[in-house]
Amino acid sequence: MKVYETKDIRNIALVGGAKSGKTTLAEDMLFEGGVINRRGSVDDKNSVSDYRPIELERQNSVFSTILYTEFNGKKINIIDTPGFDDFIGEVTAAIKVVDTAVMIVNAQNRVEVGTEIAWRYTNKYNTPVVFAINHLEHENSNFDETIRQLKSQFGGSLSICQYPVNIGHGFDSVIDLLKMKMYKFPEDGGKPEITDIPEDEKAKAQEMQEAMIEDLASSDEELMEKFFENGTLSEDEMQQGLKVGLATRGLFPVFCIGAKYNWGANRLMEFIVNNEPAPNESVPVKTKEGKELKCNASEPTTAFIFKTSIESHLGEISFFKVYNGEVTEGSDLMNANTSNKERISQLFVMAGKNREKVGKIVAGDIGAAVKLKNTHTNNTLNSLKIPYVEVEPIEFPEPKYRVAVKAQNQSDDEKLSVILSNMHKVDQTLQVQYSKELKQLILGGQGELHLNITKWQIENIEKIPIEFFAPKIPYRETITRSARSIYRHKKQSGGAGQFGEVHMMIEPYTEGMEYTKEFSIRGTEEIDLEWGGKLIMKKCIVGGAIDARFLPAILKGVMEKIEEGPLTGSYARDIVFYVYDGKMHPVDSNEISFKLAGRNAFKEAFKNAGPQILEPIYDVEVLVPEEKMGDVMTDLQGRRAIIMGMDREGNYQKINAKAPLSEMNKYATALSSITSGRAMYSMKFAEYTNVPNDIQQTLLKAYEEAQGEED
Numbered sequence: 229m230k231v232y233e234t235k236d237i238r239n240i241a242l243v244g245g246a247k248s249g250k251t252t253l254a255e256d257m258l259f260e261g262g263v264i265n266r267r268g269s270v271d272d273k274n275s276v277s278d279y280r281p282i283e284l285e286r287q288n289s290v291f292s293t294i295l296y297t298e299f300n301g302k303k304i305n306i307i308d309t310p311g312f313d314d315f316i317g318e319v320t321a322a323i324k325v326v327d328t329a330v331m332i333v334n335a336q337n338r339v340e341v342g343t344e345i346a347w348r349y350t351n352k353y354n355t356p357v358v359f360a361i362n363h364l365e366h367e368n369s370n371f372d373e374t375i376r377q378l379k380s381q382f383g384g385s386l387s388i389c390q391y392p393v394n395i396g397h398g399f400d401s402v403i404d405l406l407k408m409k410m411y412k413f414p415e416d417g418g419k420p421e422i423t424d425i426p427e428d429e430k431a432k433a434q435e436m437q438e439a440m441i442e443d444l445a446s447s448d449e450e451l452m453e454k455f456f457e458n459g460t461l462s463e464d465e466m467q468q469g470l471k472v473g474l475a476t477r478g479l480f481p482v483f484c485i486g487a488k489y490n491w492g493a494n495r496l497m498e499f500i501v502n503n504e505p506a507p508n509e510s511v512p513v514k515t516k517e518g519k520e521l522k523c524n525a526s527e528p529t530t531a532f533i534f535k536t537s538i539e540s541h542l543g544e545i546s547f548f549k550v551y552n553g554e555v556t557e558g559s560d561l562m563n564a565n566t567s568n569k570e571r572i573s574q575l576f577v578m579a580g581k582n583r584e585k586v587g588k589i590v591a592g593d594i595g596a597a598v599k600l601k602n603t604h605t606n607n608t609l610n611s612l613k614i615p616y617v618e619v620e621p622i623e624f625p626e627p628k629y630r631v632a633v634k635a636q637n638q639s640d641d642e643k644l645s646v647i648l649s650n651m652h653k654v655d656q657t658l659q660v661q662y663s664k665e666l667k668q669l670i671l672g673g674q675g676e677l678h679l680n681i682t683k684w685q686i687e688n689i690e691k692i693p694i695e696f697f698a699p700k701i702p703y704r705e706t707i708t709r710s711a712r713s714i715y716r717h718k719k720q721s722g723g724a725g726q727f728g729e730v731h732m733m734i735e736p737y738t739e740g741m742e743y744t745k746e747f748s749i750r751g752t753e754e755i756d757l758e759w760g761g762k763l764i765m766k767k768c769i770v771g772g773a774i775d776a777r778f779l780p781a782i783l784k785g786v787m788e789k790i791e792e793g794p795l796t797g798s799y800a801r802d803i804v805f806y807v808y809d810g811k812m813h814p815v816d817s818n819e820i821s822f823k824l825a826g827r828n829a830f831k832e833a834f835k836n837a838g839p840q841i842l843e844p845i846y847d848v849e850v851l852v853p854e855e856k857m858g859d860v861m862t863d864l865q866g867r868r869a870i871i872m873g874m875d876r877e878g879n880y881q882k883i884n885a886k887a888p889l890s891e892m893n894k895y896a897t898a899l900s901s902i903t904s905g906r907a908m909y910s911m912k913f914a915e916y917t918n919v920p921n922d923i924q925q926t927l928l929k930a931y932e933e934a935q936g937e938e939d
């Protein structure tokens with residue numbers, strides 16, 4: 229494979245709604261570039277991009293695929309991303325490293341959730357966007373309505389460079405307003421016939437071109453002046469307008485394609501290589517320290533790992549973009565995040581699962597290295613010669629859907645943990661954590677589909693049957709008033725007996741509180757609880773009622789109950805306990821006796837101290853199309869959510885609410901069904917608050933039933 233210079237590289241991501249035709253367009257582009265000599269298809273399960281077992285099974289993309297193609301002496305790196313919003317992490321990473329996003333829009337479905345989500349990320353990363361309108365040959369496809377929706381959603385700077393002549397059944401021709409020619413596509417794909425615009429189409433084409441030229445002129449002041457002077461722009465000026473407008477997100481060109489029939493891909497590629505910014509012309513990426521990396525091949529090397537994949541025959545593959553300098557085979561680089569030296573022993577460019585060896589990858593280009601020792605997604609590799617820099621990491625979205633998982637056969641547990649941690653390496657939006665508190669292995673993802681696909685892969689590829697079940701809620705327990713208890717632990721059985729009696733008072737802890745003057749406090753133990761809040765022990769024994777050596781045992785007993793609260797077995801917090809009296813037996817008293825007495829005295833006092841269960845509350849943000857807002861609000865209120873505010877965002881309404889975690893199980897699925905998949909949401913832990921009394925009663929009862937009688 230030839231080594232391309234920075235200026236001859238274009239990095240694009242194919243993004244957009246589910247099933248809009250991204251993978252099919254990628255196949256067209258590979259074919260047009262001569263990388264493959266036969267076009268496969270998603271339907272025939274032989275596309276280059278959707279090659280993984282799960283993708284063949286489902287016939288849609290699940291992971292992004294890195295591909296490359298060549299066109300007119302330029303290399304185009306393509307990242308084909310999945311469209312279902314459960315796989316959003318892949319889109320995030322792709323948009324971060326490319327210089328242009330090609331947004332595929334299905335002219336039947338128009339603006340979809342996937343369109344909206346991808347748009348937001350292009351906005352975040354300041355990425356130029358080209359729209360490719362696909363699926364034009366269906367009876368209900370509508371170009372004008374698609375454009376109207378895009379404009380109303382994303383602002384008015386759309387610039388139509390092509391429009392379909394005969395949309396709907398029989399569609400085969402587009403007018404290209406940059407070339408002022410008609411492209412007529414043969415039924416079975418292949419090269420279009422390029423002709424003059426037919427007489428009866430000329431007036432419309434003229435009018436549309438004038439509108440486009442005005443759009444192009446408005447991207448640059450100088451051009452706008454020329455436009456006013458001459459009423460039009462020369463070809464060179466148009467080109468200049470396009471380049472500036474694209475790079476600054478001042479305008480978004482619209483093209484027409486028929487991905488399934490390989491219509492229009494060639495022209496789109498021509499446009500991309502001629503007009504889209506090369507890596508050194510786009511907005512430079514920043515390091516954590518705020519330094520800009522400008523894709524300069526003569527600077528020392530900095531490369532950023534944006535994706536990891538694990539292939540059975542190859543092991544771990546790290547995909548990187550070079551942001552400065554070049555990566556050469558056999559070189560040593562330093563991982564700035566882990567301070568590990570890495571030898572780049574084999575270097576590839578990849579097209580799906582096919583790979584080709586290369587000697588070096590220069591600034592702006594994308595490559596892959598295998599078997600790095602300790603380098604993962606979001607790490608930066610630097611030349612050994614420079615002070616190390618870290619590229620700002622990709623911010624993957626937080627999980628919003630959780631399940632508890634376990635292997636059906638206990639003997640697979642360990643294997644399951646390893647598999648899940650490998651899956652997390654490949655997909656950072658899949659989070660795995662063993663919760664000591666819940667005693668469950670919790671899997672977090674972006675939605676039900678995301679986690680079901682994870683299950684499918686574990687069961688079908690790794691051959692480990694697993695089970696999903698509802699995760700427990702991490703409640704907390706506390707008290708609201710003071711209470712006392714006296715507990716005597718006494719056991720007389722055969723030989724040595726057990727005896728310990730503890731008199732205790734407990735009260736709620738608040739910062740800066742005043743402690744009671746009733747007892748004389750001889751000592752204090754203050755414990756910062758791992759799960760938040762405090763436990764404070766006040767030692768108030770006078771006259772040697774209990775030996776000082778038994779006090780640690782009492783604390784130990786109380787700690788046991790704090791870790792497994794008396795109400796629901798959840799962690800308790802923010803409690804002060806005073807040990808103010810007790811009794812010992814000269815022979816039978818020992819540590820175990822006082823541990824048990826302490827534990828039970830605490831439990832008794834707790835029950836009379838106005839015990840309160842606290843539940844985790846999440847900040848929830850929902851973006852919903854205006855007409856569905858009422859339904860979404862009603863549903864949220866049914867989940868005990870409190871609506872904190874509403875805001876307009878384009879055609880969407882943004883609802884901010886606070887909702888208890890226990891009511892948000894399967895929310896992703898519910899929201900999708902209420903809005904026909906047209907809403908988005910995210911949630912983040914906010915605080916703990918009291919559960920309402922009726923729910924507390926239900927929880928208490930459930931715990932009691934599950935526990936049976938405790939000793």
Ligand SMILES: Nc1nc2c(ncn2[C@@H]2O[C@H](COP(=O)(O)OP(=O)(O)OP(=O)(O)O)[C@@H](O)[C@H]2O)c(=O)[nH]1
Pocket residue numbers: 245246247248249250251252253269270271287288289290309310311312362363364365485486487488489
């Ligand atoms: N009729 C028609 N079908 C198309 C067109 N483009 C793609 N398709 C079909 O639409 C389906 C989805 O195409 P894909 O290329 O997998 O779409 P995608 O955007 O990659 O889908 P995801 O990655 O799952 O989001 C396939 O059955 C394609 O054959 C088109 O222009 N017309």
Ligand SMILES: [Mg+2]
Pocket residue numbers: 250251252278288289308309310311
């Ligand atoms: Mg796809």
